[in-house]
Amino acid sequence: MTAVKPVQGAAANADAIEVIRAGFEKLGYITNPQISTSIFLAQNLEKPLLVEGPPGVGKTELAIATSNYLGLPLVRLQCYEGLDESKALYEWKYGKQLLYTQILRETLSDVLQGAQGLAQSMDRLHKFSDVFFSEQFLEERPLMRAMRAPEGAVLLIDELDKADQEFESFLLELLSEYQITIPEIGTMKAKVKPVVFLTSNNTRELSDALKRRCLHLYIPFPDAALERRIIAARVPDISARLRNELVAFVQELRALDLKKLPAVSETIDWARTLLLLHANTLEPEMVRNTLSVILKFQDDIEAVEAQLGALTEGALKAAERPLGTV
Amino acid sequence: MDQTLGDFIKALRNADVRVSSMEAVDAHDVVDLVGYTDRDLLKHALALVLPKTADEKNVFDYTFDQFFKFDELDEMEMADQAVAAGDATVVPQLEESAGQEGQGNGGGGKGCSARTGADGEGTPDVTGAVEQAGLREQLSPLSQMVLAGDRAAISIAMAEAGEAVGLRNIHIFTQKGLYARRILEHMGLKALNNDITELRKRDGVAAAELAERLRKGREYLLAQVRDYVESQFLLHADVDGSHLREDILSKSRLTNIERRDYRMVQEMVRKMAKRLIAIHSRRRKVFDRGALDIRKTLAKNHAYDGVPFDIRWKSVKIDRPKVVAICDVSGSVAKVAHFMLMFLYSLNEVMPNVRSFAFSGRLGEVTGLFREHDVEEAMAKTLTEWGQGSTDYGRALQDFATLALNDIDSRTTVIVLGDARSNYGDPGQEIMKKIHDRAKWVMWLNPEEKNTWNFADSVMRKFQPYCHQVQVCNSLTHLERIVSMVLRSAT
Numbered sequence: 064m065t066a067v068k069p070v071q072g073a074a075a076n077a078d079a080i081e082v083i084r085a086g087f088e089k090l091g092y093i094t095n096p097q098i099s100t101s102i103f104l105a106q107n108l109e110k111p112l113l114v115e116g117p118p119g120v121g122k123t124e125l126a127i128a129t130s131n132y133l134g135l136p137l138v139r140l141q142c143y144e145g146l147d148e149s150k151a152l153y154e155w156k157y158g159k160q161l162l163y164t165q166i167l168r169e170t171l172s173d174v175l176q177g178a179q180g181l182a183q184s185m186d187r188l189h190k191f192s193d194v195f196f197s198e199q200f201l202e203e204r205p206l207m208r209a210m211r212a213p214e215g216a217v218l219l220i221d222e223l224d225k226a227d228q229e230f231e232s233f234l235l236e237l238l239s240e241y242q243i244t245i246p247e248i249g250t251m252k253a254k255v256k257p258v259v260f261l262t263s264n265n266t267r268e269l270s271d272a273l274k275r276r277c278l279h280l281y282i283p284f285p286d287a288a289l290e291r292r293i294i295a296a297r298v299p300d301i302s303a304r305l306r307n308e309l310v311a312f313v314q315e316l317r318a319l320d321l322k323k324l325p326a327v328s329e330t331i332d333w334a335r336t337l338l339l340l341h342a343n344t345l346e347p348e349m350v351r352n353t354l355s356v357i358l359k360f361q362d363d364i365e366a367v368e369a370q371l372g373a374l375t376e377g378a379l380k381a382a383e384r385p386l387g388t389v
Numbered sequence: 390m391d392q393t394l395g396d397f398i399k400a401l402r403n404a405d406v407r408v409s410s411m412e413a414v415d416a417h418d419v420v421d422l423v424g425y426t427d428r429d430l431l432k433h434a435l436a437l438v439l440p441k442t443a444d445e446k447n448v449f450d451y452t453f454d455q456f457f458k459f460d461e462l463d464e465m466e467m468a469d470q471a472v473a474a475g476d477a478t479v480v481p482q483l484e485e486s487a488g489q490e491g492q493g494n495g496g497g498g499k500g501c502s503a504r505t506g507a508d509g510e511g512t513p514d515v516t517g518a519v520e521q522a523g524l525r526e527q528l529s530p531l532s533q534m535v536l537a538g539d540r541a542a543i544s545i546a547m548a549e550a551g552e553a554v555g556l557r558n559i560h561i562f563t564q565k566g567l568y569a570r571r572i573l574e575h576m577g578l579k580a581l582n583n584d585i586t587e588l589r590k591r592d593g594v595a596a597a598e599l600a601e602r603l604r605k606g607r608e609y610l611l612a613q614v615r616d617y618v619e620s621q622f623l624l625h626a627d628v629d630g631s632h633l634r635e636d637i638l639s640k641s642r643l644t645n646i647e648r649r650d651y652r653m654v655q656e657m658v659r660k661m662a663k664r665l666i667a668i669h670s671r672r673r674k675v676f677d678r679g680a681l682d683i684r685k686t687l688a689k690n691h692a693y694d695g696v697p698f699d700i701r702w703k704s705v706k707i708d709r710p711k712v713v714a715i716c717d718v719s720g721s722v723a724k725v726a727h728f729m730l731m732f733l734y735s736l737n738e739v740m741p742n743v744r745s746f747a748f749s750g751r752l753g754e755v756t757g758l759f760r761e762h763d764v765e766e767a768m769a770k771t772l773t774e775w776g777q778g779s780t781d782y783g784r785a786l787q788d789f790a791t792l793a794l795n796d797i798d799s800r801t802t803v804i805v806l807g808d809a810r811s812n813y814g815d816p817g818q819e820i821m822k823k824i825h826d827r828a829k830w831v832m833w834l835n836p837e838e839k840n841t842w843n844f845a846d847s848v849m850r851k852f853q854p855y856c857h858q859v860q861v862c863n864s865l866t867h868l869e870r871i872v873s874m875v876l877r878s879a880t
Contacts, residue, residue, distance in 0.1 A: 074426070074427075076422060076423055076424075076430075077423075077427055077430055080430070096429065096430075096433050097433045097436065097437075100430065100433040100434050100437065101433075101437050104419060104422070104434055104437055104438075107422055108415065108418055108419070108422070110415070112437075113441075115443070155683075155684075157683045157687065161687075161695065164695060165695075271407070271409075271441075274441040275409050275411050275412060275441075276411075278415075278437040278438060279437060279438075279440065279441040279442075280437055281443050281446050283443075
């Protein structure tokens with residue numbers, strides 16, 4: 064039980080995670096230790112990363128930031144109901160195939176010239192049989208593009224929960240083996256394994272088989288300290304005072320019983336709005352006018368308006384307190 | 390895989406986090422990568438591999454904190470304080486620390502070197518020190534350890550003993566005493582007891598004092614072991630015995646399950662239904678989207694010289710299972726019907742197309758009841774409304790035909806639950822034939838064992854030809870298997 068295995072480079076790995084954190088911060092994506100660890104593991108274990116969390120906490124952003132950080136192209140596949148392999152993986156260029164058959168009809172007689180009997184003609188034709196199902200006629204879709212990227216790529220499969228269950232099963236081969244099978248050509252293996260991100264908003268439970276193959280990262284709403292840093296990184300022009308106040312306000316909102324809680328992206332939008340209005344501090348009137356930036360349902364807006372004064376006051380107080388006590 | 394990680398995964402599983410063996414292998418890779426040295430890093434890293442839902446993450450956090458509780462830093466600080474205090478005696482030190490000491494599971498203490506230094510000066514009786522030292526030499530290793538007050542060493546010895554006696558396999562709370570005793574025996578309690586007896590026999594203040602200290606030390610040791618066993622029990626065992634009971638319940642016959650267990654069974658049934666739905670529910674709705682299926686069109690039109698003459702569209706349509714359930718709720722099967730209704734209720738919650746009917750003498754639809762009331766109420770209402778009177782299959786099937794026969798089509802699965810005991814009345818098998826002809830699948834579930842079918846007033850043989858499947862169903866395991874079958878055949 065007490066066997067502490069001295070792992071070589073464990074400290075170096077901790078440093079590597081720190082490097083990732085700093086690198087992401089430079090790109091304007093503030094990570095918590097959980098997130099930077101996940102990026103580190105995804106790279107080192109070569110496993111896809113399944114990111115879940117409420118909408119607007121930066122799941123998609125994480126993939127984009129990773130692509131910037133690694134300097135790899137981002138290949139994005141937006142999922143929706145009815146998405147199938149012809150849109151996700153590959154398709155044959157049917158138009159081109161048809162056109163070529165029409166054009167080549169004339170040359171057919173040349174090919175067959177001199178052939179004696181049906182059997183020999185067939186033999187000759189068989190030599191060309193695979194021509195129409197070769198790479199020239201292959202239309203790449205996102206998944207294949209990511210697999211064939213010569214330098215590797217960051218593959219983002221966004222909102223997987225919106226796709227059908229079958230599509231999920233279809234992804235399994237890709238996710239565990241980094242290979243895809245095309246009946247007409249064969250199995251293709253990725254030359255450089257792409258870094259794969261899957262995101263889900265939890266509109267339905269993803270299958271266990273898929274979850275088993277992935278690292279699972281849950282990004283919750285950030286706490287006040289993290290959110291302040293995020294705002295500072297994304298809206299650098301805003302004054303520290305206003306920033307702390309608006310973060311405190313949003314944190315208060317998240318404690319309320321609302322239909323849709325404001326996410327980080329909304330906080331950022333709000334920060335930009337307030338900046339544009341040259342606000343110095345939170346005032347109930349200004350909050351009232353800009354509430355629609357952070358709340359997206361009329362019911363929510365009405366519920367918050369009723370207690371706006373108290374909330375604003377609370378936020379102002381909370382912003383003054385040092386962070387540990389918030 | 391190393392033992393610590395294996396135990397941790399076991400503890401997680403015990404806390405209802407589902408960890409597959411593949412994930413266990415991943416966890417092992419992760420540990421290889423990050424090591425055990427940085428606790429936070431280990432926690433973050435394992436949290437990515439083992440728990441896979443937000444709920445499981447919470448459970449994971451808690452279990453991790455419990456499991457890797459041994460905190461070296463605190464240990465060091467406490468040892469330092471002890472040194473600073475200087476005059477503190479060994480035993481009070483032990484006692485003071487007993488409450489705070491983590492039941493060391495995760496690692497050796499680094500504080501031990503500091504501690505041994507402290508304990509020499511800590512002995513109050515300096516005059517007897519030399520004599521005591523001589524006596525100490527003769528004591529058993531455990532006694533020496535206790536006298537030295539080396540908590541880290543005791544923790545380690547305890548963990549090792551726990552390992553040796555297989556504490557991980559602790560199952561139910563009644564085993565706690567047993568394991569505590571085994572651990573103590575393994576650590577050498579007997580020798581320690583002997584030492585105390587021996588020391589008491591001797592003359593001299595030093596010996597008596599040493600005996601007294603040993604006695605106090607033994608008390609501390611007992612408390613420690615008890616705590617350790619308790620914490621291990623909480624981690625590894627099935628604390629409230631729920632797993633064990635679930636296991637037993639799912640295998641026992643439905644009629645034998647007592648009323649007080651209903652709530653638990655209800656929970657199980659709900660879990661079961663949820664799981665089945667998760668496996669079987671489909672969202673395929675792609676139908677006639679108007680997308681041209683070029684592959685099929687080309688293939689189809691080869692015959693027409695490649696001119697797209699016969700156009701094919703992409704269309705996939707998969708039906709959700711449509712289920713009609715007819716349930717006998719008369720006295721003879723009432724207990725089983727209870728569960729069947731419960732199950733149907735749960736299915737109703739998660740699946741849109743379940744219609745339920747109940748009958749004894751007459752038959753009526755209870756789908757609405759199920760929809761409007763909670764499970765207890767719905768079942769009670771069903772039973773009072775339709776559960777009176779003696780079974781009359783002919784009549785009930787006739788009622789069913791008027792109510793719902795027209796709704797049964799080639800996509801419907803019909804489930805009948807009953808013992809087919811019609812009190813020597815007309816069984817009405819011709820209606821059963823009609824149902825059979827219209828439905829996709831007819832399944833009869835009989836709560837009686839096969840050898841009692843067709844005995845006395847049971848007319849199973851008359852219904853059997855009109856069922857695609859006839860099953861004995863009298864335990865939850867049966868029920869689960871059957872519902873899984875229904876869902877599969879219906880999709």
